[in-house]
Amino acid sequence: MSWRVATVVALRDQTATARTIVLDVVGWPGHDAGQHVDVRLTAPDGYSAVRSYSIASAADGQRIELAVEQLPDGEVSPYLAHDLVAGDLLEIRGPVGGWFVWRPEQTEPVQLVAGGSGVVPLLAMARSHAAVGSRAPIRLLYSVRDAGSVLYGSELDTLSRRDGGLEVTYAYTRVAPAGSLRPPGRVDVSLLAEATWPPVDEPTCYVCGPTAFVEVVADLLTAAGHDPGRVRTERFGPSGGIR
Amino acid sequence: MGIISRGFSGRRRAHDPDLPPGQYLTEDFPVLSAGPTPRIPPDEWEFAITTETGQVHRWDWPTFLALPSENVTVDLHCVTRWSKLGTSWEGVSLDTLVEDVETAADFALVHSYGGYTTNLPVEDLLDGKAWVAYRYDGDDLAPAHGGPARLLVPHLYLWKSAKWVRGITLSDVDEPGFWESAGYHNYGDPWREQRYWGE
Numbered sequence: 001m002s003w004r005v006a007t008v009v010a011l012r013d014q015t016a017t018a019r020t021i022v023l024d025v026v027g028w029p030g031h032d033a034g035q036h037v038d039v040r041l042t043a044p045d046g047y048s049a050v051r052s053y054s055i056a057s058a059a060d061g062q063r064i065e066l067a068v069e070q071l072p073d074g075e076v077s078p079y080l081a082h083d084l085v086a087g088d089l090l091e092i093r094g095p096v097g098g099w100f101v102w103r104p105e106q107t108e109p110v111q112l113v114a115g116g117s118g119v120v121p122l123l124a125m126a127r128s129h130a131a132v133g134s135r136a137p138i139r140l141l142y143s144v145r146d147a148g149s150v151l152y153g154s155e156l157d158t159l160s161r162r163d164g165g166l167e168v169t170y171a172y173t174r175v176a177p178a179g180s181l182r183p184p185g186r187v188d189v190s191l192l193a194e195a196t197w198p199p200v201d202e203p204t205c206y207v208c209g210p211t212a213f214v215e216v217v218a219d220l221l222t223a224a225g226h227d228p229g230r231v232r233t234e235r236f237g238p239s240g241g242i243r
Numbered sequence: 244m245g246i247i248s249r250g251f252s253g254r255r256r257a258h259d260p261d262l263p264p265g266q267y268l269t270e271d272f273p274v275l276s277a278g279p280t281p282r283i284p285p286d287e288w289e290f291a292i293t294t295e296t297g298q299v300h301r302w303d304w305p306t307f308l309a310l311p312s313e314n315v316t317v318d319l320h321c322v323t324r325w326s327k328l329g330t331s332w333e334g335v336s337l338d339t340l341v342e343d344v345e346t347a348a349d350f351a352l353v354h355s356y357g358g359y360t361t362n363l364p365v366e367d368l369l370d371g372k373a374w375v376a377y378r379y380d381g382d383d384l385a386p387a388h389g390g391p392a393r394l395l396v397p398h399l400y401l402w403k404s405a406k407w408v409r410g411i412t413l414s415d416v417d418e419p420g421f422w423e424s425a426g427y428h429n430y431g432d433p434w435r436e437q438r439y440w441g442e
Contacts, residue, residue, distance in 0.1 A: 001439045005246060041248040048245060049253050050265055052323060075254040075267075083250050091245045096439060098425030099277050211274045215387060218279035228279045229358060235275055 001093050003040060004028065008088045009063075014151045018069040018117060019081050020056065025092060028062045031055055033128035034101035034121045034206065034234075037066070037094035041076055051076040054121035054208075054234075055095065056152075058128035067151060069117040100206065100234045102128060108204055109197045110138040113187070113217050115209020119144075119151050121234065122208055126159050126166045137203075139167040141195050143187050143213065146175040169195035187213075192220055199225035208234040259328075261318055263433035266326040273325055274387045277421065281357040281407050285391050290375065291410040292340060295348040300340075304391070308377075310335045315374065317397035319404075320433035332395055334376030337368040348413035352420060353394055356407040361420035362429070363396065363403055365413060372398055375408060400431040400438070 010022040035055055042048040057065035070081035084090075102110060102125040110129065112122040119142055129138050144150050150170070159166040171191055176184045182191070197203040205226060207217050214235045222228050262268060285304040292300045302310070312333050319327045352362050367373065376395040377384050384390030389406025396403045402422050423429050428437040436442060 001441055003245060040245055041251045041253065042245040043251050043253045044247055047253045049267075050324065079248070079251050088249060089246050090248070096426055099421070215274070215280060222279045228281070231279050233276060233278055235273075237273070 001096075003091045003093045006064075006090045006092045008084055008086050008090065011084065011086060014067060015149055017081065018067060018151055021066045021068060021080060021084065023064050023066065023090065023092070024062050025064060026062060028064060029095070030059045031064070031095035032098075032101040032103055033058055033124040035095035035097045035124075036121070037064070037092045037096065039066070039076065039080070040091040040093075041079060042091070049076050052096065053080075054124070056120045056123050056127075058124060058131045067117070067120045067123075100208070100232050101125075102204075102206065104128065104132040104134055106134075106204065107136050109201045110136055111197045111203040111205040112138070112140040113196070113205065113207045113209075113221075114140065114142045114144075115207075115213035115217070116144060116149070117151060118207075118209030118213070118234070118236070120208075122206060123152050123155070125206065126156075130159055130162055130165060135164060137197070137201075138165070139169070139196060141169050141171060141187065141191070143171040143173060143209070145173050147172070147177045171195075187217055187220070189220060189224070192217075192224060196221075199227075202227070202230065205231045206234075207231065208236075210237045211235040261328055262326055263320055264436050265438075266320055266324055266433065269325040269327055271325075272327060272330075272388065273321070273323075275321065275323060276387075276406065277359065278357060280386050281355075282386055283356050283391055283407060288391050289409065290392070292344055293410065293412045294344060294346045295413050295415055296345075298345070300344055302340075307335065307375075307392070310339055313374065315395075317395070319397060319401050322400040322402060322427065322431070322433075322438050326433075331380050332374065332376040333378035334374035334392070334395060336371065337373040337375070338371065340375065341369070344413075346413045348415055350414050350417040352412045352414065352418050353403075353405045353408060354410045354412065355405045356409050359405060359407070359421050361394075361403050361405050362418055362423055363399065364417075364430075367396060367399065368411075372396065398432075400428075400433050402427065403431055 006023040006025045012020040040050045053066045056067045068080040071077045373396045377392040394405045394408045
């Protein structure tokens with residue numbers, strides 16, 4: 001798989017620590033929603049660092065969009081989230097990953113469950129679902145610290161206003177906005193039962209987030225009766241104490 | 244050398260000769276799995292090696308634990324670019340497991356509880372290169388890391404070290420496993436950076 005030159009065409013802040021990077025990639029072969037890319041940065045002396053980022057956009061010609069959350073101790077993410085400006089060039093290769101994807105020919109219900117910046121590949125699925133006019137019922141349960149940490153909030157609103165579009169439920173873990181029906185708390189059995197497709201509907205579930213979050217949610221889904229073969233996961237970050 | 248990233252200097256690290264190209268060190272032990280973590284009670288656990296002629300060799304948990312084990316300290320290299328050096332494991336060498344197995348097969352397809360598969364040449368399982376490991380760092384292997392037992396093939400990228408291993412099928416035909424069918428390299432040598440198809 002070869003490296004391609006990508007031009008930064010737009011940057012948009014999403015939160016205090018995350019921003020969207022829109023790239024124009026000559027010769028981009030297209031991608032499935034949920035796939036990721038490798039991004040390579042090279043210093044003047046030839047030192048380079050590569051990290052993977054999920055694609056946030058649905059297939060759209062040579063355009064792809066990444067959303068990068070700055071990690072406190074990161075080597076690559078602070079550069080992408082802060083230093084990069086429009087017109088800069090990056091090297092990328094991909095798309096990578098053929099499992100954590102949603103394809104337009106899928107007709108079964110879709111259950112997306114995001115923890116924090118794990119929403120990014122799931123947004124690509126929701127955007128792709130809308131772009132192709134899919135009639136597959138689709139829901140997102142989005143666990144996030146507080147309203148200020150929501151990525152793509154206004155777009156999720158737009159997607160949810162579309163007829164037959166995305167149904168979004170937020171689970172605020174630290175601070176719930178005024179007027180919320182539910183106090184802040186983690187995703188649990190009752191919230192899953194209320195806000196996600198039941199096992200009897202045989203949805204394909206996509207769970208993406210920090211390792212500990214995905215472990216808990218995937219366990220709850222299978223305990224609720226979802227076929228483990230229909231629960232696809234993508235974990236990132238520290239193990240959260242699992243040994 | 245690629246395109247210079249304006250203003251990027253990177254985090255300088257002393258060169259570590261134990262680190263394959265494109266990898267960075269982690270002290271943590273990240274968990275990457277394609278689905279939920281299977282929970283396999285040891286009294287329901289079984290491991291089987293099936294030869295190309297259909298002969299099946301089976302072990303249940305007590306007979307498996309009764310086999311001679313080895314303690315090994317190895318480096319782990321994940322295709323997602325983290326490496327963890329000097330990890331301590333206890334397990335049964337594949338050399339021990341195949342002692343009574345008659346085979347001339349060249350390829351192995353490894354099966355896991357939960358449906359995961361991965362393929363590799365038989366020679367990469369032999370001569371002290373692979374184990375079915377059931378203890379990590381002095382403790383029973385946690386389910387998230389593949390317990391009760393996982394394959395450990397540390398000279399290849401970690402996706403080859405199948406968690407929740409339940410069996411190995413030997414064959415004259417090389418059949419791509421789960422990630423090998425989904426864009427990842429068929430062999431996966433970290434020292435040659437064989438991450439994806441076509442590398």
